[in-house]
Amino acid sequence: MHGIRLDPRPLEEHRRFWREREIPDEQIDRMIAFEERWGGLALPPAPAYDGGPRLFGADSPEGTADDGWWFEAGDQRSAVPFLFMIGPNDEFGIHGPQWAPLHAGVEGWVESVALAHHVALFARTITRVHGAELDALDLDGFEPVPEVQGLADTWWRGRDSYVAVYRGESQAFAGSRAFGSPAPQGLVYQGLPEWACRPSSAG
Numbered sequence: 001m002h003g004i005r006l007d008p009r010p011l012e013e014h015r016r017f018w019r020e021r022e023i024p025d026e027q028i029d030r031m032i033a034f035e036e037r038w039g040g041l042a043l044p045p046a047p048a049y050d051g052g053p054r055l056f057g058a059d060s061p062e063g064t065a066d067d068g069w070w071f072e073a074g075d076q077r078s079a080v081p082f083l084f085m086i087g088p089n090d091e092f093g094i095h096g097p098q099w100a101p102l103h104a105g106v107e108g109w110v111e112s113v114a115l116a117h118h119v120a121l122f123a124r125t126i127t128r129v130h131g132a133e134l135d136a137l138d139l140d141g142f143e144p145v146p147e148v149q150g151l152a153d154t155w156w157r158g159r160d161s162y163v164a165v166y167r168g169e170s171q172a173f174a175g176s177r178a179f180g181s182p183a184p185q186g187l188v189y190q191g192l193p194e195w196a197c198r199p200s201s202a203g
Contacts, residue, residue, distance in 0.1 A: 002117065008039030009057060023061050027069045031058040034073075034086060038106055046113045047120075047187060048153075048166040049094065051077040053084045056106075063088070070095065073106070081179055082172055091151065096172035096179070101151045108149030112164070115148065115155060116187075119162045124191025131183035137163060145199075157197055162189040 011032045018028050038056040045051030053074030063069035068088025076084065082096035091101035092109045103109045120126060129137065142163065145155035152171050156163040167184040174181050 003041060003043045006040035006042070006055070008035045011035050011039075011058060018061065024065075024069070027061055027063075027071070030069075030086075030090075031061060031071050034058045034071075034106075038073075043110065043113050044117055045077065046109075047116050047164070048185070049082075049084075049168065050080045052109070052113065053077065058086070070099070082169075093152070094168050094172050096169075097176045098172050098174065100168045100172035102153045102168045103151055104149035108147070111145075111147040111149070112153065112155060115145065115162070116164065119189040119192060119196065122192045122196045123162075123189035125189075127188040127190070128185065129188060130185045134165065134184050134186045137186065137188070139163065157199070160190065160192050160194065160197060162192070162197070163187070164189075 011028075015025075015028050019025070035058045039058065041056045042054065043052065054077040056074045057072075059072040061069055061071040070085045070087055073084045073086050073092060082094040085093060085095045085099075086106070087093055087099065087101050090105055092103045092106045093099060093101035103112065139156050142156040142158045142161075144150065145157050145162075148155045152166075152168040154165045156165070164187045165184065166186065169182040170184045173179045
């Protein structure tokens with residue numbers, strides 16, 4: 001609803017360049033497929049990772065046959081010490097000192113951004129929690145939101161509340177001496193009307 005879509009870039013013209021750098025054709029095909037579906041899509045800022053990618057666009061493949069292949073998913077919206085990337089199994093995540101897959105697919109990230117903006121419109125209160133506060137949250141009676149395809153990041157739905165959990169940076173920088181180990185964080189959205197907490201399949 002609030003995103004815009006620009007024309008995707010014609011990546012096929014870069015195939016020879018990537019082949020010369022020993023990028024396998026199947027990985028080039030994967031990047032082209034990503035660009036055709038998601039390239040040029042600009043979403044509103046996400047509430048974490050300093051807003052997420054400014055614009056989706058495939059670039060800079062890297063990896064090996066043994067370790068798998070990654071490619072950039074879009075430029076950062078602000079100065080952050082990680083890249084937004086697509087992983088070997090098409091996960092969407094961030095790459096700092098370590099790889100941290102956030103969602104099982106780009107669709108999960110898109111759903112999470114849409115959900116964040118939806119619930120923020122109707123919640124009476126929004127509370128940010130970190131570290132031990134996040135671990136102490138009582139999620140009894142909540143159910144995971146499957147549409148976000150959560151890995152490091154998850155969403156939980158209650159009767160009149162949602163909880164968003166962001167563990168990506170804590171995983172990407174775990175044990176890093178240069179950046180420290182950021183604590184996981186979460187957002188608790190409370191006081192939503194009942195209809196705003198219904199699963200999408202309920203209409």
